[in-house]
Amino acid sequence: METKKHSSHANEPKRSFTVRQMEIDDLAEVYKLGEMSFKPDLWPMLYRSWDEYEVTTLFNTDGDYCLVAENDDETGDRIVGFVLGTVISKPGSAWSYGYIIWLCAHPGWQREGVASDLVDSLVEIMVEEDGIRIMMADTDPENQRAVRFFQKKGFTDEKPHLYLSTNLEHNDHYKELIIASREAALDAEYLKRIRKLAEDRSSSNLAKNKKKKATNSPQARRAPTKKKVAKKRDK
Numbered sequence: 001m002e003t004k005k006h007s008s009h010a011n012e013p014k015r016s017f018t019v020r021q022m023e024i025d026d027l028a029e030v031y032k033l034g035e036m037s038f039k040p041d042l043w044p045m046l047y048r049s050w051d052e053y054e055v056t057t058l059f060n061t062d063g064d065y066c067l068v069a070e071n072d073d074e075t076g077d078r079i080v081g082f083v084l085g086t087v088i089s090k091p092g093s094a095w096s097y098g099y100i101i102w103l104c105a106h107p108g109w110q111r112e113g114v115a116s117d118l119v120d121s122l123v124e125i126m127v128e129e130d131g132i133r134i135m136m137a138d139t140d141p142e143n144q145r146a147v148r149f150f151q152k153k154g155f156t157d158e159k160p161h162l163y164l165s166t167n168l169e170h171n172d173h174y175k176e177l178i179i180a181s182r183e184a185a186l187d188a189e190y191l192k193r194i195r196k197l198a199e200d201r202s203s204s205n206l207a208k209n210k211k212k213k214a215t216n217s218p219q220a221r222r223a224p225t226k227k228k229v230a231k232k233r234d235k
Ligand SMILES: CC(C)(COP(=O)(O)OP(=O)(O)OC[C@H]1O[C@@H](n2cnc3c(N)ncnc32)[C@H](O)[C@@H]1OP(=O)(O)O)[C@@H](O)C(=O)NCCC(=O)NCCS
Pocket: 037, 038, 046, 101, 102, 103, 104, 105, 106, 109, 110, 111, 112, 113, 114, 115, 116, 117, 138, 139, 143, 144, 145, 146, 148, 149, 150, 152
């Protein structure tokens, strides 16, 4: 893709960034930026589903749709935003959908057009390379920043979506599974300890046997020890 330069608003200190394809060296920083932004107290669903595998998997499967915004200044944070997307195609259907899975602007770089430029570049790629006509994005309804952002970008066709979760430990349908898996883990730990004990025993027995063999060998029996020799002389 063509990299794009952007300058922040005229009334703010001049900062610029470049939107480009994500590279392997960016993975750790992208993961950390997401970890810092998708907070458990604010948006538990975002927090729960964000992990290293999310970044590496999307980089492998949808590398063309993984973009970062890089700070043009060499001081300060290098990666100041990212967008990770995918294209959903249905077999037998002429339509493909572009989907914004993750979007993030560094907390120190918000309201400077980072996310806006990232989304513009992603949409451009999807339209030009995949003929996308419909873009989708989702977020927690409480996440007003993101809701406002998407609305500003013209994502106004809203469909309510409910996230449901359950703690399996307190769920009558599934709590037996948790108990069984915990017991299995305990059994495995117990077996591991027993195996270790048996191993320790057998290696100490082996050492004892070796010693025994050495002292019972014909040479050992023939050659008196220094102590015995000394005693003989005393006599
Ligand atoms: C939502 C988010 C991506 C926006 O990034 P950003 O780079 O600050 O957004 P932009 O500067 O491109 O904003 C473009 C427009 O969106 C709207 N907007 C963005 N942040 C807003 C906010 N905090 N309050 C109100 N409107 C906001 C504004 O209309 C803004 O235009 P303006 O600055 O000219 O008024 C950013 O706040 C973020 O990373 N949040 C945490 C992660 C997250 O929630 N991701 C989305 C779900 S995966």
